[in-house]
Amino acid sequence: xxxxxxxxxxxxxxxxxxxxxxxxxxxxxxxxxxxxxxxxxxxxxxxxxxxxxxxxxxxxxxxxxxxxxxxxxxxxxxxxxxxxxxxxxxxx
Amino acid sequence: xxxxxxxxxxxxxxxxxxxxxxxxxxxxxxxxxxxxxxxxxxxxxxxxxxxxxxxxxxxxxxxxxxxxxxxxxxxxxxxxxxxxxxxxxxxxxxxxxxxxxxxxxxxxxxxxxxxxxxxxxxxxxxxxxxxxxxxxxxxxxxxxxxxxxxxxxxxxxxxxxxxxxxxxxxxxxxxxxxxxxxxxxxxxxxxxxxxxxxxxxxxxxxxxxxxxxxxxxxxxxxxxxxxxxxxxxxxxxxxxxxxxxxxxxxxxxxxxxxxxxxxxxxxxxxxxxxxxxxxxxxxxxxxxxxxxxxxxxxxxxxxxxxxxxxxxxxxxxxxxxxxxxxxxxxxxxxxxxxxxxxxxxxxxxxxxxxxxxxxxxxxxxxxxxxxxxxxxxxxxxxxxxxxxxxxxxxxxxxxxxxx
Ligand SMILES: Cc1cc2nc3c(=O)[nH]c(=O)nc-3n(C[C@H](O)[C@H](O)[C@H](O)COP(=O)(O)OP(=O)(O)OC[C@H]3O[C@@H](n4cnc5c(N)ncnc54)[C@H](O)[C@@H]3O)c2cc1C
Ligand SMILES: [Zn+2]
Numbered sequence: 427x428x429x430x431x432x433x434x435x436x437x438x439x440x441x442x443x444x445x446x447x448x449x450x451x452x453x454x455x456x457x458x459x460x461x462x463x464x465x466x467x468x469x470x471x472x473x474x475x476x477x478x479x480x481x482x483x484x485x486x487x488x489x490x491x492x493x494x495x496x497x498x499x500x501x502x503x504x505x506x507x508x509x510x511x512x513x514x515x516x517x518x
Numbered sequence: 519x520x521x522x523x524x525x526x527x528x529x530x531x532x533x534x535x536x537x538x539x540x541x542x543x544x545x546x547x548x549x550x551x552x553x554x555x556x557x558x559x560x561x562x563x564x565x566x567x568x569x570x571x572x573x574x575x576x577x578x579x580x581x582x583x584x585x586x587x588x589x590x591x592x593x594x595x596x597x598x599x600x601x602x603x604x605x606x607x608x609x610x611x612x613x614x615x616x617x618x619x620x621x622x623x624x625x626x627x628x629x630x631x632x633x634x635x636x637x638x639x640x641x642x643x644x645x646x647x648x649x650x651x652x653x654x655x656x657x658x659x660x661x662x663x664x665x666x667x668x669x670x671x672x673x674x675x676x677x678x679x680x681x682x683x684x685x686x687x688x689x690x691x692x693x694x695x696x697x698x699x700x701x702x703x704x705x706x707x708x709x710x711x712x713x714x715x716x717x718x719x720x721x722x723x724x725x726x727x728x729x730x731x732x733x734x735x736x737x738x739x740x741x742x743x744x745x746x747x748x749x750x751x752x753x754x755x756x757x758x759x760x761x762x763x764x765x766x767x768x769x770x771x772x773x774x775x776x777x778x779x780x781x782x783x784x785x786x787x788x789x790x791x792x793x794x795x796x797x798x799x800x801x802x803x804x805x806x807x808x809x810x811x812x813x814x815x816x817x818x819x820x821x822x823x824x825x826x827x828x829x830x831x832x833x834x835x836x837x838x839x840x841x842x843x844x845x846x847x848x849x850x851x852x853x854x855x856x857x858x859x860x861x862x863x864x865x866x867x868x869x870x871x872x873x874x875x876x877x878x879x880x881x882x883x884x885x886x887x888x889x890x891x892x893x894x895x896x897x898x899x900x901x902x903x904x905x906x907x908x909x910x911x912x913x914x915x916x917x918x919x920x921x
Binding site: 444469481 | 907
């Protein structure tokens with residue numbers, strides 16, 4: 427079983443976590459002015475790269491806090507773990 | 519049970535790719551091979567299928583082979599029932615054994631709401647001319663005696679929908695049958711040929727870059743299952759898809775004990791017994807995006823727990839192998855088939871956990887869509903623009919695997 431390093435609790439088993447999908451998806455600034463195409467993007471379209479991906483996780487069976495991670499979707503390696511208010515780290 | 523055919527030594531050639539084709543199909547899984555076959559059948563034979571690995575080594579060889587057409591909406595009935603009808607004549611059509619066994623599928627209901635949803639779906643199926651019945655718990659027991667219908671379990675079996683014409687087929691033979699038939703009609707099947715770029719000029723597709731050089735194409739059809747997002751990004755196209763690992767497993771060989779296919783959405787396992795005797799089981803997708811073709815152990819653990827409660831007789835069966843495929847899921851659990859903003863580039867993706875059953879149907883419909891340059895009537899509701907117009911085909915309730 428994969429270990430996921432919660433920024434607050436340290437490495438815990440994957441089964442303790444809940445997956446939250448792509449990170450850094452901002453709520454529309456002016457929803458009422460938004461055309462249908464952009465609503466579709468906001469509601470239905472998410473990045474789906476084969477490689478590093480910034481995503482959200484919640485340590486739901488532990489401290490119950492959300493955090494962000496950059497994970498390589500090919501290898502499942504967690505390349506970085508960071509707080510929600512931090513920018514996505516640059517990974518070389 | 520049908521006898522197994524000999525392993526085929528030689529069913530198709532491995533030609534060098536030519537410089538140019540009328541149609542290039544990307545992906546040599548069941549869908550790509552079927553598309554090429556139905557293109558060739560209507561006289562379009564200057565066609566190549568490009569496969570980065572070996573033919574049908576992707577999801578085609580990894581699925582649990584369940585075939586049925588009992589989805590809820592008319593749009594889905596159209597394409598899945600079209601496919602089931604083609605399955606019923608496929609062995610004769612391809613001249614190749616595919617071990618299609620119409621042993622029926624039970625979709626179990628475990629709560630009052632499950633029961634209501636199931637009965638609704640049965641009635642919707644009947645209105646679409648699709649065979650479907652509601653059976654109560656004793657009826658389940660009659661069809662599949664090893665199912666535990668005791669009321670004393672956490673999620674008791676209250677009944678099931680039953681589609682008698684549903685069943686399983688041997689996935690490798692299906693792929694080999696299509697490959698052999700397409701090859702005989704003149705299609706080039708090119709393995710170890712990864713598409714690394716898609717070239718366009720003036721908003722229309724002109725060809726593909728591959729690990730074996732550039733290939734010009736009049737039209738390009740994508741049949742790359744879990745990897746369509748990666749290909750679409752090559753022409754700057756975003757798709758409403760996420761790719762996830764989906765696992766399956768088999769037991770050792772057992773005596774024939776399981777006469778049908780049993781699926782449960784609520785406790786989440788689906789089981790059939792393969793022709794040779796293995797129990798074949800699938801579960802739900804892993805929650806996270808991934809291309810790694812391996813899934814999480816806890817999913818298997820939950821799936822086995824569910825299987826044991828439903829089938830106590832499995833308690834001493836040994837697990838032989840587990841594996842994962844990569845499936846591309848869409849927001850409404852329905853596929854995306856049809857045109858793209860790039861002229862002559864066509865999409866067949868988003869089948870998620872359930873595209874095997876569509877293999878002949880979508881091959882036929884996608885080939886017609888590519889040939890005509892406009893959607894076949896069964897493909898029309900599954901256009902990419904439904905995510906903007908809101909005309910979704912929400913099949914989460916009937917897709918049978920949570921995603
Ligand atoms: C565990 C599991 C269980 C399943 N169970 C069922 C079931 O019971 N019933 C059902 O109906 N469906 C089931 N499915 C889903 C079904 O297998 C798929 O929807 C279906 O196989 C997808 O179409 P395909 O056969 O063409 O895909 P694939 O066989 O995956 O074909 C896509 C091909 O594209 C190739 N490719 C990818 N990128 C490139 C590139 N850049 N260049 C060249 N080639 C490329 C891949 O190597 C692959 O061979 C299951 C899937 C899995 C993983
Ligand atoms: Zn924590």
